[in-house]
Amino acid sequence: MPRADAPVLNTETRRSAARAATPSPQPWLRSPLGRTALPLGIAAIGLLAGYLLSIGLSGYFVFLAVSAVTAAIAILGLGVVTGSAGMIALCQLTFAAVGAWVVSLLNVMEAPGGFVAWLLLGGVAAGLVGILVGLPALRLRGVNLAVVTLGFAAAADVTLVQIQFPGSKDGVAIVRPEAFSSDRSYFFFSIIVLTACALTVFFLQRSRWGSSWKAVAFSERGTASVGQSVQSAKLTAFAVSAALGGISGGLLAGQVQLPFASSFTPIQSLALYILAVMSGAYLIDMAIFGGLLWVVVPELLKRWGVPQDWGFVVFGVLGVQALTSGTNLGQGIRALWWKRADKRAAAARSAARERSALLRAELDDEALEQGSSPVSAAPASDPVATAPVLVVQNLGVTFGTLKALDGVSLEVPARSVMGLIGPNGAGKSTFVDAISGFLPQHTGTVTLNGTPLAGLSPMRRARLGLRRTFQQDRVPPSLTVEAYLRFVARRSVSSAEIDEVLDFFGCPEAATRLVSVDVGTRRLIEVAANVLARPSLLILDEPAAGLSHDEHVELGRRLRAVPGRYDMSIVLIEHDLDLVRTVCSTLTVLDFGTVLASGNQAEVLADPAVIKAYMGETEML
Numbered sequence: 312m313p314r315a316d317a318p319v320l321n322t323e324t325r326r327s328a329a330r331a332a333t334p335s336p337q338p339w340l341r342s343p344l345g346r347t348a349l350p351l352g353i354a355a356i357g358l359l360a361g362y363l364l365s366i367g368l369s370g371y372f373v374f375l376a377v378s379a380v381t382a383a384i385a386i387l388g389l390g391v392v393t394g395s396a397g398m399i400a401l402c403q404l405t406f407a408a409v410g411a412w413v414v415s416l417l418n419v420m421e422a423p424g425g426f427v428a429w430l431l432l433g434g435v436a437a438g439l440v441g442i443l444v445g446l447p448a449l450r451l452r453g454v455n456l457a458v459v460t461l462g463f464a465a466a467a468d469v470t471l472v473q474i475q476f477p478g479s480k481d482g483v484a485i486v487r488p489e490a491f492s493s494d495r496s497y498f499f500f501s502i503i504v505l506t507a508c509a510l511t512v513f514f515l516q517r518s519r520w521g522s523s524w525k526a527v528a529f530s531e532r533g534t535a536s537v538g539q540s541v542q543s544a545k546l547t548a549f550a551v552s553a554a555l556g557g558i559s560g561g562l563l564a565g566q567v568q569l570p571f572a573s574s575f576t577p578i579q580s581l582a583l584y585i586l587a588v589m590s591g592a593y594l595i596d597m598a599i600f601g602g603l604l605w606v607v608v609p610e611l612l613k614r615w616g617v618p619q620d621w622g623f624v625v626f627g628v629l630g631v632q633a634l635t636s637g638t639n640l641g642q643g644i645r646a647l648w649w650k651r652a653d654k655r656a657a658a659a660r661s662a663a664r665e666r667s668a669l670l671r672a673e674l675d676d677e678a679l680e681q682g683s684s685p686v687s688a689a690p691a692s693d694p695v696a697t698a699p700v701l702v703v704q705n706l707g708v709t710f711g712t713l714k715a716l717d718g719v720s721l722e723v724p725a726r727s728v729m730g731l732i733g734p735n736g737a738g739k740s741t742f743v744d745a746i747s748g749f750l751p752q753h754t755g756t757v758t759l760n761g762t763p764l765a766g767l768s769p770m771r772r773a774r775l776g777l778r779r780t781f782q783q784d785r786v787p788p789s790l791t792v793e794a795y796l797r798f799v800a801r802r803s804v805s806s807a808e809i810d811e812v813l814d815f816f817g818c819p820e821a822a823t824r825l826v827s828v829d830v831g832t833r834r835l836i837e838v839a840a841n842v843l844a845r846p847s848l849l850i851l852d853e854p855a856a857g858l859s860h861d862e863h864v865e866l867g868r869r870l871r872a873v874p875g876r877y878d879m880s881i882v883l884i885e886h887d888l889d890l891v892r893t894v895c896s897t898l899t900v901l902d903f904g905t906v907l908a909s910g911n912q913a914e915v916l917a918d919p920a921v922i923k924a925y926m927g928e929t930e931m932l
């Protein structure tokens with residue numbers, strides 16, 4: 312019922328009020344045009360600056376500037392594989408050598424298409440090599456992957472010294488593009504290539520690929536559970552990174568016109584990696600800054616009469632500082648800017664809370680108009696009698712000698728909320744892992760909408776419409792709320808749909824960065840994102856953990872409305888029996904891996920066996 316203290320508003324007025332309360336900062340920025348126009352505008356300014364520099368810089372500085380640009384492109388690539396996807400790759404200049412080698416070969420062959428086509432082919436070749444090098448990344452992580460990539464760099468270095476670059480023995484100089492043959496104009500050409508690479512990376516980072524890189528860096532399980540292939544996320548990151556390395560190498564080949572192996576050594580790859588980590592190369596401006604450091608530090612040392620190789624020591628010290636402080640330059644600078652943005656986000660969140668109160672009243676009104684009790688006060692109703700969405704028969708899981716699940720059978724009715732409860736260690740999370748494909752070695756059968764799930768990976772099950780959330784935080788903090796929702800939804804969703812589901816769950820606005828919200832709110836956003844995916848079944852593993860009591864109550868009220876509003880079923884795992892009682896129409900109780908009771912909520916909670924299992928917690932029943 313509408314609360315007595317609530318202002319007297321009709322439903323439409325409340326809806327308008329809720330919409331009006333929705334913060335929509337710079338809506339044009341979220342439009343397709345706005346999302347494209349701004350980066351293109353910045354790119355145009357970059358091109359203009361590059362052109363002015365190309366006519367203003369003196370000869371030697373032009374050479375240094377091209378070196379900075381080639382390094383910036385290679386670092387951009389490292390920003391993808393290391394900064395975004397979280398994998399250690401210590402062979403970026405080996406990919407550059409592949410690009411330079413292909414350009415040299417095509418130059419010697421006088422292949423059609425000219426330098427621009429050779430450069431692109433060099434990038435493609437390096438990208439393919441990147442996929443091969445990335446294959447071990449599917450199994451290896453951390454230091455093991457570092458060893459593999461460094462080993463590859465060392466092997467390639469030895470090979471390159473032996474075979475040399477095509478044409479280098481005969482002194483066949485690489486032919487630059489006709490319009491950019493002078494050093495000055497070649498610098499402007501390199502700026503054009505850098506701009507194209509930066510724009511590509513920018514739009515890729517915003518795309519599904521970019522989100523998958525950030526997701527896989529945070530949690531592989533979380534990534535697979537939303538239907539994203541972990542393998543393709545890792546391999547695309549390696550391929551894009553290596554392709555950028557290849558383009559950087561091809562560009563360098565055009566700069567020096569006779570490339571040598573000494574420009575692509577493993578130690579230089581290592582130094583470049585450190586620069587990428589230190590600067591925060593997943594941010595495009597910081598990758599460009601890293602490219603500048605790459606030439607400025609040795610140049611300064613030279614001017615001060617110090618051997619340039621000490622530059623590696625300087626990079627090493629900067630890298631150690633970045634790794635021990637746990638942050639990087641780009642992050643540090645942005646943190647200052649984000650402080651203000653976070654304040655605005657906090658204000659928006661309190662507005663969201665007010666909106667959610669309005670929505671509650673709105674839902675109550677709708678319920679009253681339909682002749683039923685208001686949802687905030689109504690007891691759980693029986694599900695609609697249709698075919699069950701999930702059927703589990705005789706499910707069994709053993710860990711060594713422990714039978715975590717034994718002969719578990721249950722059905723989840725369509726468009727319902729079923730509670731799965733039981734004491735600690737009863738087997739609830741094991742059940743979710745088995746159903747969602749993370750424990751494939753189970754016995755028994757599981758069908759979703761009549762489709763047997765045996766042998767299907769978590770990713771396939773998610774794509775079939777079975778989604779789950781986790782007890783632990785699996786929401787990648789480097790995404791914005793909107794990017795995360797779009798990634799998890801795995802379908803084309805409008806901004807209005809995103810705002811609606813965020814409103815419904817009382818989540819922060821779409822532009823909020825996930826790193827700036829607390830874990831409890833992140834889990835709420837995880838629920839909202841999975842609801843937006845419109846699965847047939849969503850399994851929520853203790854979604855209220857980290858929320859306050861009031862937020863528990865709010866969440867319960869919203870979850871009750873989900874099946875009718877979004878046409879899906881929910882399995883709710885929860886220790887808070889108040890929440891379970893409010894939300895679930897049916898219940899299944901697990902104890903020591905077996906089903907103790909299953910059926911209508913009231914009957915199950917009154918079952919003496921259930922009460923006995925909850926001894927010590929009986930007052931809660």
Ligand SMILES: Nc1ncnc2c1ncn2[C@@H]1O[C@H](COP(=O)(O)OP(=O)(O)OP(=O)(O)O)[C@@H](O)[C@H]1O
Nearest residue numbers: 710713714715733734735736737738739740741742
């Ligand atoms: N990977 C594992 N290896 C060995 N034993 C495990 C493993 N995972 C779970 N178990 C055991 O299986 C049993 C069921 O655990 P599970 O986590 O499914 O219980 P739960 O009902 O989810 O508990 P909680 O409410 O505390 O989350 C427990 O005895 C647990 O110790």
